[in-house]
Amino acid sequence: MKNSRILIIDDDPDVLTAVRLLLKQQVDKVITEHNPEQIPSILAKETPDLVLLDMNFKSTLNTGNEGLYWLSRIKAIKPDLPVVMITAYGAIDLAVTSLKQGAADFVVKPWQNEQLIGVITGLLSKKDRKRATNPAKSMDSEFIGQSEVVLDLLYKVNKIAPTDANILVLGENGTGKDLIATAIHKQSARSDRPFIKVDVGALTETLFESELFGHKKGAFTDAREDRVGRFEAANGGTLFLDEIGNISLQQQAKLLSVLQNRQVIPLGSNTPIPIDIRLVCATNVPLADLANENRFRKDLIYRINTVDLQVPPLRERGDDILRIARYFLQKYAEKYRKAIVDFDQGAAQKLLRYHYPGNVRELQYSIERAVIMADGEILGAEDLIFSAIEQTSQSQSVQRQLPEEHNLVELERITIANVVEKHGGNISKAAKELGITRTALYRRLSKYDL
Incomplete structure (x- = not known):
């Protein structure tokens, strides 16, 4: 309890004083508040570990059920924050209802001090154990999700990260593949060594070797001094090659040679330099497409893909959308010094219904824009405007894929190809979405040579 912060909300000043005196020697900080209307702004500024919340206030709002109302507001803002309800003996039925609606426990006035401390200690210990065992909380990264x-993804990361296996991270643009790569490095035995990231898809043929393998002075016209390549810079640590699905076959051949021989030869040199790196790669190209021999060498896939991890698109992550949205809301409210604390119900529903072609990146920019433009403390549905660029891009993409003539055979072929690509080559998921069996889907894949 020593490092914990407790927030207590009660309109009785005697209760606030009694709890503060009881806990001030037990915890790091006690925050007291008599007006429940201040709860959203307090949670925007403070990070309490537990809340003590009275069931009844003198406010006319939801008379008799004020505690349940403010419990729902707290859980909407911070779903994982434990809340203990404070109730009078005659309102025990209401307190039991609060447990069903997300409260962690309740205490009855007047309480025994030992009982109250026992409840708080038990809940804080439970929270610490959950944080230690829950991969979503133990990962040292900004990858948010429950x-x-x-x-499932984070469980795999926790299992794989301590090994030295090469990892291929798959997923659409904007899903957070770089955060997964960072988390893998931080949880590996190489965490105290370099983590070097390279967007290899953006390298031209002329820059590829120099950037990755280094060069000697005079190796080419602009080589005015020796340069250490990214492989050598990452020696002993992790090398993250992003957008690897976009490199040419010639670049693939050079990369494969380095991975096979575990050494690089800088341009302008004949002396090989041994390398010891853990390789993590990422691409938005589905694995089934990546394995096409005409686009990507299968022998290189085997080198970079000891284990593959699929990062799910935001539209498949349910309530994580609100968790991430609130993370960005707090971040940008602080950055732009706005007193915005939450979304109203309409905004929350709009966030959950949208399909996010740009994934987390699109959500981030939409929240930032909303914070900049908003005037009040609560964002409404009208404040949320999603990217016209993403929607236009998606619309044009779909239009290009559809045939000019409505040929049913061609429509079926394109639909199957799109759904299989959407699920990264996962036949079970693709078959489920198409409403056919795996066997039927395999027959159609063979029929259309997909």
Whole structure:
């Protein structure tokens, strides 16, 4: 309890004083507030570990059920924050209802001091254990999520990161592949060594070798001094090659040679330099497409893909959308010095319904824009404007894929190709979305030579 912060909200000043005196020697900080209307702004500024919340206030708002109302507001802002309800003996039924609506526990007035301390200690200990075992909380990264698909991904990261296996991170643009790569490095045995990131998809043929392998002075016209390549700079640590699906076959051949021989030869030199790196690669190209021999060498895939991790698109992550949105809301409210504390129900529903072709990156920019333009403390649906660029791009992409003539065979072929690509080559998921069996899907893939 020593490092914990407790927030207590009660309109009885005697209760606030009693709890503050009881806990001030037990915890790091006690925050007291008599007006529940201040809860959103307090949670925007403070990071309490536990809340003690009275069930009844003198306000006319939701008389008799004020505690339940403010419990729902707290859980909407900070879903994982434990809340203990304070109730009078005659309102125990209401307190039991609060447990069903997300409260962690309740105490009855007047309480025994030992009982109250026991409840608080137990909940804080439980929270610490959950933080230690929950991969979404233990990862030292900004990858936020509690959805099933994300917890599964983070479980795999925790299992794989301590090894030296090469990892291929797959996922659409804007899903957070770089955060996963960073988390892998931070949880590896190489965490105290360099983490070097290279966007290899942006390198031209002439820059590729110089950037990755280095060069000697005079190796080419503009080589005025020796340069250490990214492989050598990452020696002993992790090398993250982003957008690897976009490199040419010639570049792939050079990369494969380095990975096979575990050494680089800088341009203008004949002396090989041994390298010891852990390789993490990422691409937005589905693995099935990546394995096409005409686009990507299969022998290189085997080198970079000891284990592959699929980062789910934002539209498949459910309530994580609100968790991430609130993270960006707090971040940009602080950056632009705005007193914005939450979304109203309409805004929350709009966030959950949108399909996010630009994924987390699009959500981030939309929240930043909303914070800049907003005037009040609560963002409404009208404040949220999603990227016209992403929607136009997606619309044009779909239009290009559709055939000019409405040929049913061609429509079926394109639909199957799109759904299989969407699920990264996962036949089970693709078959489920198409409403056919795996066997039927395999027959159609063979029929259309997909």
